Amino acid sequence: MNGTHSAVLSMEGVCLSFGAKRVLDGLTFDVIRGECFGFLGPSGAGKTTTIKLLTRQLTADTGRITLFGRPIENASGADYNRIGILSDTSALYERLTIEENLRLYAQVRGRGGRGIPALLERVGLDRDRKTLIKNCSKGMRQRAALLATLVHSPELVFLDEPTSGLDPAARAEVHKMLAELRRAGTTVFLTTHDMAEAESCCDRLAILNEGRIVTMGTPQSLTMEHARNRLVVTTRTHGVVELTKDAASADTVRDLLVVGEVLSLHSDEPNLEEVFLELTGKEF
Ligand SMILES: Nc1ncnc2c1ncn2[C@@H]1O[C@H](COP(=O)(O)OP(=O)(O)OP(=O)(O)O)[C@@H](O)[C@H]1O
Incomplete structure (x- = not known):
């Protein structure tokens, strides 16, 4: 797919090296508005590095990255407020409650906290809203971290392994949230090691290996291609x-x-x- 009109973000020929090691080698893909785009690859393939480039935590050596139709170098603060990022380093304050954390995140994003009770209710955390993060289970933490990512209603969210290390019940809760995001038309860029998750949650997938995309398409087309x-x-x-x-x-x-x-x-x-x-x- 190479159209740019409905592409929320795109990469074209992007390369990045750390010292002598080439980590990304000519990445080219588009993410289309409203889709859940799964970015798969073995450990060390370059998935997190790609998210860092797309969120300007890193700068590419060569190639073009476009965000909301503009070169990423020209992205403004307002553009960044259209984005949410969940990574394994997403921080929640241990000594604050779930709700206090969400209010803090909303404040940082320049939002009031009016939507927070509804968000908590939607993911079944309303009864736990006064629980301190330090007393939360891993699944509750992850759902709270995901809500903190969504508190400003971003159009595009980057989810870096959102279900990693969760038990099946907690994973199912996160999948429910993903399904809701999809229904609401939010564009999702998802990295995962869970193939069943990729198959059921994503509209399209790219498989990355050693910094190169080796295949891309709908889950069904990838399996058919290799029939x-x-x-x-x-x-x-x-x-x-x-x-x-x-x-x-x-x-x-x-x-x-x-x-x-x-x-x-x-x-x-x-x-x-x-x-x-x-x-x-x-x-x-
Ligand atoms: N700051 C850095 N300096 C040097 N090398 C780095 C740096 N960040 C990442 N790398 C290397 O780049 C490669 C890609 O790392 P990256 O974290 O993007 O992989 P990944 O696909 O997200 O892996 P995982 O699935 O394990 O999270 C790895 O070889 C990693 O060691």
Whole structure:
């Protein structure tokens, strides 16, 4: 995708090195308004570095970065108020309550705290609003940190591994929040190591490996692209029969169907984890 009209942000040929080590090598992609864009890659691939460039915590060596249609060098304070960033270093004040933290974040963003009770209610934290952060579970903290990211109603949010280290219930809560953001039309740039999360939460994905995007597309298109040339037929009396997807197999399948042998018939697509492993050669 290369249109710029609906692109909230884009990178074109972006490179960055730390000393002699090239960490990002010609990154090119657009993030479209209202989509949840998943940025995947093994540890050290350059995901956090990319977020740092997109939020101007770092500057690229070469290439162009556009934010809200303007070169990132020209981004104003007002543009930054249209953004929310959740990273593993997102700070909540331990000795303040959840609600006090949110009020503080709203203040820093030049907002009043009128929307805070509704935000707390939406993510089921209203009853815990007076709990000190130091007494919160990891899941509550993460939801509170996510709310602190959203307290000024940003149009674009960067979520760097928002579910890392959470148990399944807490992860599900964060996924609910992500679904709400999507419904509300907020653009989300999400990094994750969780392939199921990427598949269910993201409209499009890019897989990064050693500073290069190795593939990009919808979750479905990525798995289809890497589909194997195989049909798997489970039969009543001959067990599982594997066939190639070609004309010669058509007769076999027809014969099996005619005699009522076919219990199931499916195309053997890889899942996203297998695609990831195939492209990066690494575990996530
Ligand atoms: N300030 C820095 N100075 C030198 N090297 C750095 C710096 N920041 C990151 N790196 C290196 O850049 C590479 C990419 O790091 P980055 O944190 O972007 O990876 P990541 O994909 O986010 O990994 P993870 O999934 O583990 O968070 C790594 O090799 C890392 O060691």
